[in-house]
Amino acid sequence: MSATPSAPAARRVNVRTPEVMERVQAEVETHYRSTLVEAIRVQGSVIQIGNTTVRLARDFGFCYGVERAIDLAYAARRVFADRRVFLLGEIIHNPEVNRQLTEMGIVSIPVSQHEEELAKLNSDDVVIVPAFGAETKLMKIIAERGCMVVDTTCGDVMSVWKRVRNYAKNDFTSIIHGKASHEETRATSSRALGDQGNGHYLVVLTLSDVDYVCEYIRHGGDKALFLERFKGASALSEGFDPDLHLQRIGVANQTTMLKSETEEIQRRLQKAIEDRDGNDATQKNFQVFDTICGATQERQDSLFLLLQQPLDVLLVVGGYNSSNTTHLVEIGEQQLPTFFIRTAECLTSLEQIVHFDLHLKAEKTSYSTKLAEDGPVTIGITAGASCPNNLIEDTLLRVFQLRGISPDQVRAQVGV
Known part of the structure; x- marks a missing residue:
C-alpha cells in the first residue's frame, strides 16, 4: 500500500475556560446527578424498606471519560452559541444524553452519512468528535473543510491508538478484539494502518473467530475462505493476506469488551504463535498490551462482587447499543434473571418488563412473577459507564413504587 499523504491538521479548539465550565458543570449536574443515589452509595449501596431490598453495584454510571465528553459537548454549545454545531454520531451510547444534546441544538450526523x-460543512462550523474517537479519513475531511473541532476522544481509546500505530511501525499486524462496525473499533482500525498507511489489521469478535485465526496461524488454509469470513463490516484492512500478515501479530481491543474474553483471546493467539514458531521466536512475532478501559474493568469487577450477594433479579440500565453495558448483561444472565432496560419506563408492572434480549438482538416483553411476590425480594441494579445516575434513581424509585413504597418514603429512608 502506498504511503498516506500528509493531511491538513484539524483546527482543534479549547472550550474548557473556567467561566464556561462553571456554567456547564452546574447544567450537567441538573440533568444527570442524583443525590438519592449518592446517599445510598455512602450508606453501603443498599436500601431496604419493608420486604423490598435494592442493592447497587459498587461502581456504575458515568466514568471520567464520559463525564469529560459530555462537559465538552455542553461547553461547545455555550462557546459557539451563534454557530452550527455538529456531532459525529452519538457522544456516548445513551439515548437520554444524546436527546439532551439534540434539544440544545447540536446536530447529530448518523454514522452512515458521515x-x-x-463534505457540506464550512469553516464557520463546529464538529464534536465523540468519546469513541473518529476514523482518520473523517478527521481529514473535517480538516479540509476548515471546521473547528472539539475533540472529546477518551484517553484510554487514544492509548490503544498509540499501541496499534506502534504495531504498524514495527511491521506487526493488529488483531483487534471488538465489534468491527463500532465507532471506536473503526477509529482504532484506521490508526492500525500506521502513519505511512502500510499497516494491516484484522478485527475478531468471538472465540470462534479467534480459533479460526489460530488454526490458520498453525496450519495455513484456504485464503479465499479466510477472507470471505472476515470481509464484512471493515473487519480486514485493504490487501490483507493471511499468509503474510499473520506472521507477526500484536493484540489490541475495543476498550469496552469483556475483560475475561479479551484475556482468553490473547492467550489463544499467543499459544498459536508458539506452536508455529516455537517459544524462542514468540517474543519476536507476538506482542500484547492490556488496553481494556479501567472504568470497564471496575464495573465488571463490581458486578461480580454484587453477584456474590443473594439477589432475585438483576436490572442493568443503559443504552442498548452500549458495548460495556452489554457485557454487564452477559455476566449477570449467567447467574440469575437479568433484564437489560433502557429506562425505568421499561418496568411496566411488577410482572411485565420491557427489555433488550442480547440473543434476539431486539427489545421484547417478558413476564416474571418474582417482583410481584408478597415475600422478601432483593433486586440488584447496575449500569455501564455511559448511564447517568438520574436514570438509576428513576429505576430504583420505580421498583419501590411498584412494590407499594412511595418516592417520599425512599428519600426519607436515606435522608435526602
Whole structure:
C-alpha cells in the first residue's frame, strides 16, 4: 500500500475556560446527578424498606471519560452559541444524553452519512468528535473543510491508538478484539494502518473467530475462505493476506469488551504463535498490551462482587447499543434473571418488563412473577459507564413504587 499523504491538521479548539465550565458543570449536574443515589452509595449501596431490598453495584454510571465528553459537548454549545454545531454520531451510547444534546441544538450526523454530510460543512462550523474517537479519513475531511473541532476522544481509546500505530511501525499486524462496525473499533482500525498507511489489521469478535485465526496461524488454509469470513463490516484492512500478515501479530481491543474474553483471546493467539514458531521466536512475532478501559474493568469487577450477594433479579440500565453495558448483561444472565432496560419506563408492572434480549438482538416483553411476590425480594441494579445516575434513581424509585413504597418514603429512608 502506498504511503498516506500528509493531511491538513484539524483546527482543534479549547472550550474548557473556567467561566464556561462553571456554567456547564452546574447544567450537567441538573440533568444527570442524583443525590438519592449518592446517599445510598455512602450508606453501603443498599436500601431496604419493608420486604423490598435494592442493592447497587459498587461502581456504575458515568466514568471520567464520559463525564469529560459530555462537559465538552455542553461547553461547545455555550462557546459557539451563534454557530452550527455538529456531532459525529452519538457522544456516548445513551439515548437520554444524546436527546439532551439534540434539544440544545447540536446536530447529530448518523454514522452512515458521515462522509456525505461532512463534505457540506464550512469553516464557520463546529464538529464534536465523540468519546469513541473518529476514523482518520473523517478527521481529514473535517480538516479540509476548515471546521473547528472539539475533540472529546477518551484517553484510554487514544492509548490503544498509540499501541496499534506502534504495531504498524514495527511491521506487526493488529488483531483487534471488538465489534468491527463500532465507532471506536473503526477509529482504532484506521490508526492500525500506521502513519505511512502500510499497516494491516484484522478485527475478531468471538472465540470462534479467534480459533479460526489460530488454526490458520498453525496450519495455513484456504485464503479465499479466510477472507470471505472476515470481509464484512471493515473487519480486514485493504490487501490483507493471511499468509503474510499473520506472521507477526500484536493484540489490541475495543476498550469496552469483556475483560475475561479479551484475556482468553490473547492467550489463544499467543499459544498459536508458539506452536508455529516455537517459544524462542514468540517474543519476536507476538506482542500484547492490556488496553481494556479501567472504568470497564471496575464495573465488571463490581458486578461480580454484587453477584456474590443473594439477589432475585438483576436490572442493568443503559443504552442498548452500549458495548460495556452489554457485557454487564452477559455476566449477570449467567447467574440469575437479568433484564437489560433502557429506562425505568421499561418496568411496566411488577410482572411485565420491557427489555433488550442480547440473543434476539431486539427489545421484547417478558413476564416474571418474582417482583410481584408478597415475600422478601432483593433486586440488584447496575449500569455501564455511559448511564447517568438520574436514570438509576428513576429505576430504583420505580421498583419501590411498584412494590407499594412511595418516592417520599425512599428519600426519607436515606435522608435526602
